[in-house]
Amino acid sequence: MEITRFISENEIIDIVTKLVSIESHKNVDQKESEVAACISNIFKNNDIYVECAEIEKNRPNVTGKIFGKNESVHLMFNGHIDTVPGFTMKYKPFVPFIRDGIIYGRGTADMKGGLTAMIAAMIAIKRQGLDLEKTVAFTGVIDEEERSKGTEYLIKKNIVSDYVVIGEPTNLRVCTAHKGMEWIEVTFRGEATHGSRPKEGKNAIYMASEFCRMIYSELELIIEKRKHELLGCGSINVGRIEGGDDPNIVPDTCSVQIDRRWLPGETLEFIHNEIESYAAKAAEKFKGQYELKAMREFTASMINAPYSIDPNHELVKKALNITSDVTGQNLPAKDFPAWSDAGLLSNHTNAKCIILGPGSITQAHANDEFCSIDEILKASEIYYKLIKILCL
CATH class of the missing domain: 3.40.630.10 (Zn peptidases)
Structure with a gap:
């Protein structure tokens, strides 16, 4: 050499x-x-x-x-x-x-x-x-x-x-x-009540579970259809879920943390809106609410594009x-x-x-x-x- x-x-x-x-x-x-x-x-x-x-x-x-x-x-x-x-x-x-x-x-x-x-x-x-x-x-x-x-x-x-x-x-x-890397947290909010009267509350864990089900059975399949010449398809992973206090309380909050790997040609606004559409459906089904945020405290502030x-x-x-x-x-x-x-x-x-x-x-x-x-x-x-x- x-x-x-x-x-x-x-x-x-x-x-x-x-x-x-x-x-x-x-x-x-x-x-x-x-x-x-x-x-x-x-x-x-x-x-x-x-x-x-x-x-x-x-x-x-x-x-x-x-x-x-x-x-x-x-x-x-x-x-x-x-x-x-x-x-x-x-x-x-x-x-x-x-x-x-x-x-x-x-x-x-x-x-x-x-x-x-x-x-x-x-x-x-x-x-x-x-x-x-x-x-x-x-x-x-x-x-x-x-x-x-x-x-x-x-x-x-x-x-x-x-x-x-x-x-x-x-x-x-x-x-x-x-690929780009974006970490997103979706927090579902319901209404707490005693576990012996679950119908009187709004179970945030049920909202989160429905959201995760739709991510797995619907959104994953959509993401896998989009291809890049070298990179193939993007991906989405539910990596962490946390909610509730005790078994005898209907949980009023539950958070889901997601790792979304995205392709050149996709935009940050697009992938956030896509995930949010499923969060909205899950919250609406159980008459709850949701908040979506990027986990900027754990990733590059200029975006992991x-x-x-x-x-x-x-x-x-x-x-x-x-x-x-x-x-x-x-x-x-x-x-x-x-x-x-x-x-x-x-x-x-x-x-x-x-x-x-x-x-x-x-x-x-x-x-x-x-x-x-x-x-x-x-x-x-x-x-x-x-x-x-x-x-x-």
């Missing part, structure tokens, strides 16, 4: 090992601050411009840049520096180890393997001493595992670019679309060519099965985004999370070649 002329495999492995060994999740006091400091020091030690912006206490974004003759950012590598906690992993989550060419530990796949490849590509370009025509940037962002405050900060501060590569784990496949890019766009075509050359596999673009910050950047800026990184999405958050060292090295080469072809 060409990149190893400027940064060795051992250096790349050392970077991912350091990053994985630093806890950077919601349950530690330092949050993302220590991993941001580590990345900042790596850039400083390689004479790459770097700055950190603290968004909340101990929660800084870290940005590195190699300036071209045009100082506006043309290509941005974006990755989140937070992980989920270790939970009940099969081994010590923040003591990474390598076995048979695979590195194990929390964040190896999601997404410190991808961060490492981005950093390595930046270092290789800097060490090569190339005079870039266009500026390339790395943005390590906080909070993607919760509300994406890091990428929202980039958007609000106009820290944007023409092209963005999101380094989520895709097994080095170029991904060009993903779907994302897609024209498959014929220059960024897609060049990424496919480079990936094919590096991996030896000529594979088409595909969908990304989860949500990513591409949903924010592509909908709130003029940036064109792809998702492309080492590791498997099935290993994200897994109890045996791991990533192939070979994929991290190849991702480094892919990113390095993208900079050369897009910024020289």
Whole structure:
């Protein structure tokens, strides 16, 4: 690989090992601050411009840049520096180890393997001493595992670019679309009375049950008929229901929480109105009332929207060519099965985004999370070649 002329495999492995060994999740006091400091020091030690912006206490974004003759950012590598906690992993989550060419530990796949490849590509370009025509940037962002405050900060501060590569784990496949994610809570309100006289009350649990029945038997079927070329159909899931106080009281409230995955081409207003129509029917049947709200306290405030890019766009075509050359596999673009910050950047800026990184999405958050060292090295080469072809 060409990149190893400027940064060795051992250096790349050392970077991912350091990053994985630093806890950077919601349950530690330092949050993302220590991993941001580590990345900042790596850039400083390689004479790459770097700055950190603290968004909340101990929660800084870290940005590195190699300036071209045009100082506006043309290509941005974006990755989140937070992980989920270790939970009940099969081994010590923040003591990474390598076995048979695979590195194990929390964040190896999601997404410190991808961060490492981005950093390595930046270092290789800097060490090569190339005079870039266009500026390339790395943005390590906080909070993607919760509300994406890091990428929202980039958007609000106009820290944007023409092209963005999101380094989520895709097994080095170029991904060009993903679904949106909307969490919705519907609360039904009835009238409480003694459980021995249920006809004198209005049972909110019955309303919620009727609503759930219609979601399952009617709305699910309608959603499944709508298709996207790469993503297939959207989905709806009733994930939580809560209501009532005691068995001898007719419940006057019951809440249903829903996860709705939506397609490019659908709108937020449309999916809310569709769900509300069923809530209205359920409430009316039992002469009750309902309230519907988006659960914004748990999702990105700028909306977890779907994302897609024209498959014929220059960024897609060049990424496919480079990936094919590096991996030896000529594979088409595909969908990304989860949500990513591409949903924010592509909908709130003029940036064109792809998702492309080492590791498997099935290993994200897994109890045996791991990533192939070979994929991290190849991702480094892919990113390095993208900079050369897009910024020289």
